[in-house]
Amino acid sequence: MxxxxxxxxxxxxxxxxxxxxxxxxxxxxxxxxxxxxxxxRHSSSADAMYPLMKDIRRRLTTEYGIAExxxxxxxxxxxxxxxxxxxxxxxxxxxxxxxxxx
Amino acid sequence: MRTDRxxxxxxxxxxxxxxxxxxxxxxxxxxxxxxxxxxxxxxxxGWTDGLPVAPPTxxxxxxxxxxxxxxxxxxxxxxxxAGGEATVETIAINAAMAGCWxxxxxxxxxxxxxxxxxAFNLNGVQGTTNPCAPLTIVNGPVRVxxxxxxxxxxxxxxxxxxxxxxxxxxxxxxxxxGGKPGLxxxxxxxxxxxxxxxxxENEEHSPWPSLAEDRGYSRDEDVxxxxxxxxPHAMFVSGDAERILKLIAQSLPRWSVNMFxxxxxxxxxxxxxxxxxxARYGMTRADFKQFVHDHARFDYAEMVGxxxxxxxxxxxxxxxxxxxxxxxxxxxxxxxxxxxxxDDIHVVxxxxxxxxxCAFCPGWGHYGGxxxxxxxxxxx
Numbered sequence: 001m002x003x004x005x006x007x008x009x010x011x012x013x014x015x016x017x018x019x020x021x022x023x024x025x026x027x028x029x030x031x032x033x034x035x036x037x038x039x040x041r042h043s044s045s046a047d048a049m050y051p052l053m054k055d056i057r058r059r060l061t062t063e064y065g066i067a068e069x070x071x072x073x074x075x076x077x078x079x080x081x082x083x084x085x086x087x088x089x090x091x092x093x094x095x096x097x098x099x100x101x102x
Numbered sequence: 103m104r105t106d107r108x109x110x111x112x113x114x115x116x117x118x119x120x121x122x123x124x125x126x127x128x129x130x131x132x133x134x135x136x137x138x139x140x141x142x143x144x145x146x147x148g149w150t151d152g153l154p155v156a157p158p159t160x161x162x163x164x165x166x167x168x169x170x171x172x173x174x175x176x177x178x179x180x181x182x183x184a185g186g187e188a189t190v191e192t193i194a195i196n197a198a199m200a201g202c203w204x205x206x207x208x209x210x211x212x213x214x215x216x217x218x219x220x221a222f223n224l225n226g227v228q229g230t231t232n233p234c235a236p237l238t239i240v241n242g243p244v245r246v247x248x249x250x251x252x253x254x255x256x257x258x259x260x261x262x263x264x265x266x267x268x269x270x271x272x273x274x275x276x277x278x279x280g281g282k283p284g285l286x287x288x289x290x291x292x293x294x295x296x297x298x299x300x301x302x303e304n305e306e307h308s309p310w311p312s313l314a315e316d317r318g319y320s321r322d323e324d325v326x327x328x329x330x331x332x333x334p335h336a337m338f339v340s341g342d343a344e345r346i347l348k349l350i351a352q353s354l355p356r357w358s359v360n361m362f363x364x365x366x367x368x369x370x371x372x373x374x375x376x377x378x379x380x381a382r383y384g385m386t387r388a389d390f391k392q393f394v395h396d397h398a399r400f401d402y403a404e405m406v407g408x409x410x411x412x413x414x415x416x417x418x419x420x421x422x423x424x425x426x427x428x429x430x431x432x433x434x435x436x437x438x439x440x441x442x443x444x445d446d447i448h449v450v451x452x453x454x455x456x457x458x459x460c461a462f463c464p465g466w467g468h469y470g471g472x473x474x475x476x477x478x479x480x481x482x
Contacts, residue, residue: 005157006129006138008149008195008277010186076423078226078469 013067026096029065034093038077103401106340124160126174129195131160149199151276153269153297158198165171166194169204170211178211179218182225184280188214192278200269201262205248208478209326210270213238216328216474217271223470227330228281231288232360234330234466235295237369238271240302241314241451242324249347250302254454257301257334257461268300271328293333301452302452307374308451309381316387316449317475324478329448330471331369334461339376341458343383346376351397354440354462357410361440362400364467365424368441371396371461373453391447399437424468448473 025031035057060066070093072085081089089096134140140157144150156162167174170190178188186192191212197210217224217236227234240250251261258264271315281287289296299407305321314325338350354368355361361368372380372390400420405411413418420438432438441447453459465471 001137001158002133003159004131004133005143005159006131006163006195007147008129008158008192008199008273010189010192010278011128043324076469078230079223080225 025050027047028095029059032068032070032092033060033066034070034072034089034096036081036089036096037071037073044046053097122417124164127160127163127188127191128175129191144199147233148282149277151272151297155199155269155273156201158195162198163191163194165204166197166202167191169207172192172211178215181214181218181274181279183228183286184278186278186280187349188274188278190217191273196273196277197244197266197270200273201266202270203243203266205268206263206270209238209240209244209267209324210274211265212326212476212478213271213328214274215476216326217275217473221470221472222328224275224279224475227466227471228275228279229286229288230469231290231467232297232466233289233291233293233332234471235293235299236275236328236330236471237269237463238267238300239313239327239329240267240300240325241305241312241323242318242478243329244324245302245305252302252304252452253307254456255366256304256452256454258298262298264302265298268298271300272296272298274299289438295333301371301450303450304374304452305399307378307455309377310387310451312447313448313450314475317473319477325475326478327448327473329367329369329463329473330466331463332465334371334463337341337460337462339458339460341379343379343385346379346458347393347397350394350460351399354394355400357400357405357408359440360464362420363422364469365421365446366467366469367446367448367465367472369448369450369452369463369465369473371452371463373459374451374455375458376458376460379452387449391444391449394447395439395441395444399439401437402432405436421435442468449453 024050035053037053057069061069070089072081074081080086118210132143134143134157137157141154144155149155167190172190174189174191176190178193180186193210193214194207197207202210216222217227227236244250245252248263249261250263275281283289283292303312312321313321313327315321317325317327319325337350337353339346339353353459360366402420410418411420416422
């Protein structure tokens with residue numbers, strides 16, 4: 001005897017539901033790149049992001065011709081970027097680097 | 103006496119469903135030849151976290167949907183991180199897989215609604231390296247009516263209601279929210295509560311107002327509170343009230359507990375015998391919470407002396423994830439609180455009356471997972 005069961009997952013979110021991925025950058029030359037910094041700053045005002053991310057920033061600037069770096073510290077590591085910062089990122093940046101690097 | 107076993111619900115009234123909703127379901131369906139064929143299909147498609155799940159047949163799901171009293175496609179919101187829509191239909195399908203019956207659906211909806219509160223930060227709760235899992239805590243007459251465990255074994259085993267509600271919540275997070283270990287759920291070690299995590303308060307043997315009353319609800323309301331926390335850390339705190347209080351004050355502020363680095367909130371599950379001793383000593387629930395805040399503290403000087411603090415690394419400083427600038431280094435033996443305020447300490451009386459066991463459930467920290475409560479009827 002067969003019986004019918006229903007899938008417990010909703011329809012996939014993505015291109016099938018009308019969302020489109022952002023345009024891929026062909027080159028970094030002259031572009032504005034945003035970093036989303038989960039750790040913010042120490043009380044000494046020094047960047048608290050792990051060294052690898054800071055090194056990526058340095059290399060992108062010196063070796064790949066990035067025109068401008070935007071740096072957005074999050075309120076804390078586990079929350080999304082503040083709405084006003086996200087709006088500015090979308091308005092000004094051609095690309096973004098997010099995530100953690102230990 | 104196990105009050106949780108006295109009022110097991112009758113079988114779900116599937117036979118009472120006379121107007122099939124099947125044609126309105128948006129979920130894809132499959133024909134399977136047996137329970138075991140379904141069991142394999144569910145695993146292959148990633149619809150279960152490893153435990154067997156009940157087959158969500160249209161008839162079963164219909165009964166759960168009807169119990170909600172809401173339109174089939176009514177949505178409580180998007181479940182992070184995948185952003186799947188938590189419609190009555192998708193919630194009911196997962197609740198059916200968890201073994202829920204219709205009278206549990208108002209609790210399931212309320213629990214999901216709690217987790218979707220922006221203040222809960224479900225995206226973070228699902229993705230964090232911390233082992234926290236959303237714990238559903240049930241208050242009100244529904245505990246007895248539906249057979250929740252709140253006496254012996256309150257945290258696990260023996261109650262269909264605890265199991266079904268906890269599993270429904272987990273499967274919603276799994277199938278609608280897409281919280282999958284190693285992909286989006288990055289919990290370093292995780293915990294068993296990631297399979298099922300649901301308790302109820304032993305209101306009958308508590309000398310204090312319930313958690314729900316503490317949070318502004320009345321005793322005759324059915325209320326769900328959801329709090330993201332670690333697995334329960336057992337504490338044996340026997341004796342008179344003064345000894346109990348000393349033990350609790352010394353046991354909670356372990357140097358490795360999440361509160362040291364991340365503050366946030368924490369839950370204390372107090373056994374009825376311990377609560378009774380404290381009440382006889384004259385302590386109200388509010389008094390007890392104040393005591394914990396004032397006395398369960400970190401000894402900063404002792405930690406400095408032990409060499410476990412390193413101001414050059416945020417993860418090794420007191421409330422390093424919470425405070426910028428860092429709190430001033432305490433002077434003259436001042437001790438530092440575990441959480442910012444008394445209101446960040448939640449207390450539930452649960453368990454049997456036989457011994458002096460309690461449990462400590464540290465929260466995720468200031469990032470989120472903070473306790474959210476809803477009346478059962480408020481799920482919509």
